Amino acid sequence: MTAVLRAENLVRVLPGEVPVTLVDGVSLAIDPGEFICIMGPSGSGKSSLLYLLGLLDVPTSGRVWVDGEDTSSYGEDLLANRRLEKLGFVFQFHFLLAEFSVLDNIVLPMRRLGRLDAASAQARGMELLARLGVAEQSAKHPHQLSGGQRQRVAIARALANDPLIVLADEPTGNLDSKSGGTVRQILQDLAHQMGKTVVAVTHDASFAAAADRRIGIVDGKINADWRPG
């Protein structure tokens, strides 16, 4: 099977008087439809690796392939295009735009991509909200929702452009256990029922227990990579 996301010898060093190495020679390949958890202690480089895999950050050295495309020579605009077309992000804090309604938050990436007209984008937005159980909240603004509802809306937004890969950075880190469980189930379903590749960074052992594959990272290096059961 061809890897949908591949990294080769990724290094990310923060320049400064004392350079800090965030990611140190990471290589990995992720297959389509996999639900992967990246685990490790705080400051181990999990989020930095996620940002590199998600083309949000540019490695100091090394390469990232997304859907078979080598992105190492891409400029800022091309990387933005690939994020728009193939990647979806979910963050620990929902990061919804406060002035926009729930539905408009989801429609934004679709409108930017421009594949759907306004009416179709709205219809798809409603469909995603319904699938995630927050369709009734579509006209509300983010501050009117609970934490779990906001995170579900954030997942809906990540799915807006039907990405191949969903990257989640501590998606349950700010939720109570019940809401966290719901979000975990949703992400699991994305991989197992919708065929999306889900890469999630987490501290939460119960969340990680649901993953198909777990990658441990310490000091910017992979120290474990296993598939339970």
Add this chain to the structure above:
Amino acid sequence: MLIQLQVAITHLTGRRRQTVVSLTGVVLGVAFFLAVSSLMRGSEKDFIKRLVDNSPHITVSDDYRFARVQPAELRWADGAVKISRVKPQLETRGIRGYRQKLEFVESLPGLKAAPVLLGSAVLVFAGREEGVTLSGIVPAKMKTVSTIQQKMVEGSLDALTANPNGIVIGKGLAQKFNLRLGSTVSVVASQGASRPMKVVGLFRTGNSNYDETQTFTVLKRAQAMFDRPNRANRFVIQIDDPYAAREVARRIEAAVGYKAVSWIEASEDVLSVLLVRNLIMYSVVSAILIVASFGIYNTLSTIVLEKTRDIAILKSMGFHARDVRLIFLFEGGIIGLAGSFFGLGLGVCFMQLLSQIQLKPPGVSEKVFLPVWWGPEQFAIAAAFAMGSCLLAAYLPARRAGRVHPVEILRGAA
């Protein structure tokens, strides 16, 4: 609607108070710009119109622009010629062969000309004396080249033709001497000739000095009183296109030999003052809009600072740096557009108010309305300047927003 535009509108409506403050600055800037500009341009145009209407477009006088070259200097053009004891030729002052020269001038297309013999005289009545300018005119021709006929309040210029001993005087002079239509005054010419003359017409131009010092009689009477038979010392010329006066004057001077002065040449100093005044006016009113643009800069900079996280989110979704820049430029543009629209509306109200105000400037005998100019250029200039300053004010925050690095913000926010 463009998604960038939608985001821009949402930002602005989400910060209603700051947006209204910025917008108010632009609205007031545009309105004041328009009001002051219309007033300044109006007064300038009114002044030029009065200049053009009330004075001859071209005056040919019995002077030469340059002293005549002596024949010896012509003969030895490259030599060092010393000429001594040159005596000016004694001759009666005036334009020689004025009829032929007038005929030539009248043959030029698009102009009308009238001969005038102008001199100094003293008006004597009831023991009072007053120095005046006495112009000998041909009434039928004078009516075609000046507005004096329209300024007649009693009698007419034509009465001069019927009564060769008639005189037309200004209302101011009449009030000074307590003269009325039909009164007889004694007029003493500078050459000493004296004659009783009957007031057959009164005019009022609104210019106090003119109304108190100008008098008119028929040309032949003036020629007799000034002892200059068959002479005129002025041609007063009106042309269809007053702004071509300089060129036409040049042609006339080249043909008749006498100095021909256009109204533009005669008023060069005043026109240059008007130019300087316009520069000062535009600098001052532009400053209002520049100050307003600082308000916009402040608002947009605050939005960029407050929305840094949102910008990072948009970029993480796949928005380009240019999309983000465009959002903030749209915000500046929207404020500029709305500010121009409402500012022009308020400016029109200001202009309406100003045009209702009446003043009595010094030297003018009647109240006049403030001259407000309604030309479209100033509307375009005000709107363009407002748009330009708003976009410029938005550019720096927009550039900063475009440079936001999402990872730095997301890492910090987490």
